[in-house]
Amino acid sequence: MSRAVDLQNIRAGYGNLTVLNNITLSIERGSLTGLCGPNGAGKSTFIKLCLGIIRPQAGTITVLGGTPGRRGFRNTLLRIGYVPQKTSCGLIPATVREAVSMGRYGKAGLFRRLSPRDREPVGKALEAAGIAGIADSSVRELSGGQTQRVAIARALAMDPELLLLDEPASGLDAEGRVDLLEIIRERREYHHITAIMVSHDEGSLAKCGRLFRFTQGRTEPFHV
Numbered sequence: 001m002s003r004a005v006d007l008q009n010i011r012a013g014y015g016n017l018t019v020l021n022n023i024t025l026s027i028e029r030g031s032l033t034g035l036c037g038p039n040g041a042g043k044s045t046f047i048k049l050c051l052g053i054i055r056p057q058a059g060t061i062t063v064l065g066g067t068p069g070r071r072g073f074r075n076t077l078l079r080i081g082y083v084p085q086k087t088s089c090g091l092i093p094a095t096v097r098e099a100v101s102m103g104r105y106g107k108a109g110l111f112r113r114l115s116p117r118d119r120e121p122v123g124k125a126l127e128a129a130g131i132a133g134i135a136d137s138s139v140r141e142l143s144g145g146q147t148q149r150v151a152i153a154r155a156l157a158m159d160p161e162l163l164l165l166d167e168p169a170s171g172l173d174a175e176g177r178v179d180l181l182e183i184i185r186e187r188r189e190y191h192h193i194t195a196i197m198v199s200h201d202e203g204s205l206a207k208c209g210r211l212f213r214f215t216q217g218r219t220e221p222f223h224v
Helices: 043-051 073-075 096-108 116-128 144-157 176-187
Strands: 002-015 015-030 032-036 056-065 081-083 161-168 193-199 211-217 216-220
Touching: 002 043, 002 193, 015 043, 015 193, 015 211, 015 216, 032 043, 032 176, 043 056, 043 161, 043 193, 056 073, 081 144, 096 116, 096 144, 116 144, 144 161, 144 176
Parallel strands: 032 193, 032 211, 081 161, 161 193
Antiparallel strands: 002 015, 002 056, 211 216
């Protein structure tokens, strides 16, 4: 099995602050991997490295065969779905369907009308995230948990190869957290996705195929 994400001897941080120190970590394609550890241990920094938001101070990183921050990585980003800790979906003056459809704009083109080929994954994502029944509702009227489901559906609508989830269960009840993992593990149309999830929820982490614990700038395999 090939690697979706590969870090070799990575040191990374912010200014003079080193958050990750000499990290070597590989994520296999098609896997569901959980990242845990205390706040400030480097989990979100890892996600930012994968997205090219920050660059390593030392070492090398490849994501889906590309190098974050390098020329051409923008095309790779179109193959990556990202659900942040805090989503701005609730601020958008749009319906749920319209907000989820934004996940297709990178591939379809920002000012192009979505084709039937684009609308199909939007419908599947709405159904998978459990919000098809409120597709015509305004996102401004949603609860926090529903808004988080919109963010998850928007990422799934991209039909990503890699899904990065930074505390995706925030705002979701216990049933919602279970649904999220089942989306990735059980639904056939998403079996090709490599998913990396940052979480403090032991129930969610227990469903991951592999776990890594971040602590004091290092990471190690972990078992719940």
